[in-house]
Amino acid sequence: MSNESDRGGSMVTDRRRLLMGLAGGAAAAAALAPAAAAQRPQGQVAEAPHSDKASERQPFHGSTQSGVVTPRPAAGMVVAFDTLAESPAEVERLLRTLTERFRFLMAGGPVPDLDPKLPPADSGILGPVISPDNLTITLSLGDSFFEGRPWLRALKPRCLQRMARFPNDALDPSLCHGDLSIQICANTPDTTIHALRDIIKVLPDLLVIRWKQEGTVPILPPSRDGQQESARNFLGFRDGSANPDSRDARLMDTVVWVGADGEEPAWARAGTYQAVRVIRNFVERWDRTPLAEQEVIVGRQKPSGAPLGHAGTEADVPDYGRDPQGAVTPLDAHIRLANPRRPGTQSNLILRRPFNYSNGVTRNGQLDQGLLFIAYQADLDQGFIAVQRRLDGEPLEEYIKPVGGGYFFTLPGVRDEEDFLGRSLLQAASDLKA
């Protein structure tokens, strides 16, 4: 474990002691004044909710970035930025500063002392000691980052491209693309918002937000039989049932991480392609659609998530070979098109990491809800783009409308205290120039 993590660990322990001390004090006070305690058994209306997960921490250092195969926590956000960093020196300052902030925020710890004559060093929204709260911050670069900087053009990852429109898309240009994306995930939205505010504050001259989408994953009650369960999306279906197992490192090496096979620039090894899509769900229309029709459109049963025709669980594997005409699972069901489970479509596997979003109400009084779809893959053409092409024209399109997103390349990880995000890219650019 790194020094940084050790330091963060003792901070969290200190904080926990402090919290336990406060809890102990509260218990003692209640014992001394039982009548008062009995009057307010629920606490005050404005009392803060507490979480026992604030000290959970994800590693920042590693060969790959956190936030890709990391279990998905309850709060997520994608923020796309444009950057004014043009020269190698400016890009290096951008990447080094981001690295330093990500490292600190993911470890947690006390914010620096306040000088009343200066703006506070921290927004203060998490208090004087920042809990890691399972935070991951993941940096990815867009097509325009490379195309807009002639000295980087030759080093662009092989599949990186500007996201093109698919037939059912109604893309809002103000919700698309970006020089870079930052995915921020944590147990609570306060932690993701705090991280974003920190990042914006330290780089006002280099970063401009282009678009942002926040999302959530519903927290399930503990499962009764210890079985893994997928959370539900805003269509009410379990989402994630057939995702490749992110704990299987060998599988992830095939599906997610760019390897050393020579097709990609060497600096990109241990990176991955990130496809982001902001997909609106027409939930009012969906909620008026008969259950049987919903299930046929998706290809799974709504309560259990089991494939159609299966009495078991969402983990059951559909056997399309025994249903060639689509009598059980229609040929155009979402899951059958997304993954026809033929030998030739194995190379199209992707790792999905979506969040549900709820943005308020549209001008014509409809709920603006949907899916912040995020997928990672080692090959963008074979992964997201091939799957989306198969889905084009699917019956589910009557209920969904992609409005934004972009394609990005998630940088390899930061190995240690000396390393920084994008170091291998900048080194390759410098080698190219020499």
Ligand SMILES: C=CC1=C(C)c2cc3[nH]c(cc4nc(cc5[nH]c(cc1n2)c(C)c5CCC(=O)O)C(CCC(=O)O)=C4C)c(C)c3C=C
């Ligand atoms: C291009 C990739 C995909 C997009 C875009 C997409 C959008 C989307 N999906 C759902 C709901 C579900 N999707 C499910 C499975 C599933 N979806 C994709 C791909 C995209 N989905 C894949 C590869 C799979 C897995 C198929 C399989 O291997 O069997 C499911 C079923 C449960 C699960 O496996 O996760 C649901 C439900 C929505 C609502 C949506 C857009 C808003």
Ligand SMILES: [Fe+2]
């Ligand atoms: Fe899907």
